[in-house]
Amino acid sequence: MRDSFLSKRMENLKPSGIRKFFDIVATMKDVISLGIGEPDFTTPRPIIDAGVHSLNHGETHYTSNAGILEVRKAIADHLQKLYGVGYDPVSEILLTVGVSEALYLVMNALLDPGDEVIIPTPCFVAYQAEVMLAGGVPVEVAGRMEENFDLNITALKAAITPRTKMIFIGYPSNPTGAVASRQTLLEVAKIAEQHDLIVVSDEIYDRLVYGFEHVCFASLPNMRQRTVTLGGFSKAYAMTGWRIGYVCAPEEILKGLTRIHQYTIMSAPTTAQYAALEALKSGEDYVKEMVAEYDRRRRLIVDGLNHIGLPTFEPRGAFYAFPKVSVTGLDDETFANRLLQEEKVAIVPGNAFGAGGEGFARCCYATAYNQIEEALVRIERFARRLD
Ligand SMILES: Cc1ncc(COP(=O)(O)O)c(C=O)c1O
Structure with missing residues (x-):
């Protein structure tokens, strides 16, 4: 018998620091979770109804590989309206199983073994993993709280080598809440x-x-032809469980992605495609309401954490606060583990998010207001014991 049937590639692929932690949480009772990054809201009613309606009307089959054209058209209109970027719905948009699948597709379609991908960190846990799975090499460029977790352009320039093929950015950022400014992104564009x-x-x-502007990278001068835009429904429309997202890219690139998608997925979930269409048609008011509520919670948690003495950057986007827990004298892993065991509050150690994350912890505030209030009471009690 072989030592292992797993491929060599798997040896470097560590389990996600988030999942590892939440396997423990799942075995405990009465835990307040500021852990998993998903909205506590249920998907807005008209969106659910549209999904159910599609099922009741027999829409239970595969769609075309790229997805229902009407949905792709709606995405094209949406991006045109919001950012002035024009994508052809027929040849430049592909519906995917969330941005998660889209990440897999871009890495596998675009990277050759040894190609380097520059990734500003701290960042979403899947980025480096997907690069490695595709045989690429992630090169992390760490941001600093003192610089609002902004992308460090000097470090980005210094990280470029003859093997660099891709810059991978993710703003608004999970886990820091940073939003890249137009100025910073123009610098990235110049480098690209x-x-x-x-x-x-x-x-x-x-x-x-x-209150901050999101700049769509593809909307910057000359960038559309060298950009792949990933977007999704999970966060803005509270649709994590539907598993639906999209990729927009110039035709030649999209063809490559679609070839992998064709063999691995076939088509994004049909019910979710109909639901996504409804989200684009009638979801706007719900998005605004949810954003207003996240904003209220954001102010509560940021003020609360800073008051407790855990320095916290004021997030400008997404729904995460990223306090510096190392000021307590504990490292992030120990802080999160002890907080969970002693006060039953689940947060994610910052080292899960790559270079620059050590010493911090991610607290998701897409959780009910009163739960955040109670979590803050518990975190304060825990921090006082460490004083
Ligand atoms: C930055 C970022 N990208 C992608 C994803 C995956 O999203 P989806 O549900 O669309 O697969 C997440 C989920 O947490 C995320 O935070």
Whole structure:
């Protein structure tokens, strides 16, 4: 018998720091979870109804590989209206099983073994993993709280080598809440052009900004032809369980992604495609309501954590606060573990999110207001014991 049937690639693929932690949470009672990054809201009623309606009308089959054309058209209109970016719904938009699938597709369609991908961190846990699964090499460029977790352009330039193929950005950021400014993104655009790089931009949190502008990277001058835009419904429309997202890219690139999608997925869930169409048609008021509520919770948690003495950057987008827990003298892993065991509050150690995350912890505030209030009471009690 072999030592293992798993491929060599798997040896470098660590389990997600988030899941590992939440396997423990699942075995405990009365835990307040500020852990998993998903809205506590149920999907808005008209969107659910549209999904159910499609099932009741026999829409229980595969769709075309790229997805229902009407949905792709609605996405094209949406992006045109919001950001002035024009994508052809027939040849430049693909519906996917969430941004998660889209990440898999871009890495596998665009990377050759050894290609380097520059990733500003702290970042969503899947980015580095997907690069490695595709045989690429993630090169992390750490942001700093003192600089609002902004993308560090000097470090980005220094990270470029002859093997660099892609810059992968994700703003608004999970886990820091940073929103990249137009100025910063124009710098990225300049670098991409100078070094002939492709930019993949995960814009899943584009609608969740609090008084700050979200800039769609593809809308910047000359960037459309070297950008892959990833977007989704999970966060803005509270649709995590439906598993629906999309990729927009120039035709030649999209063809490559679609070829992998064709063999691995066939088509995104049909029910979810109908629901997504409704989200684009009638979801706007719900998005605004949810964003207003996240904003209220954001202010509660940021003020609360800072008051407790855990320095916290004021997030500008997404729904995460990222306090510096190392000021207590504990490392992030120990802080999160002890907080969970002693006070039953689940947060995620910052080291799960790559370089620059050590010493911090991610607290998701897409949780009921009163739960956040109670979590803050418990965190304060825990922090006082450490004083
Ligand atoms: C930055 C980011 N990208 C992508 C995803 C995956 O989203 P989806 O539900 O569309 O697969 C997440 C989920 O947490 C995320 O935070």
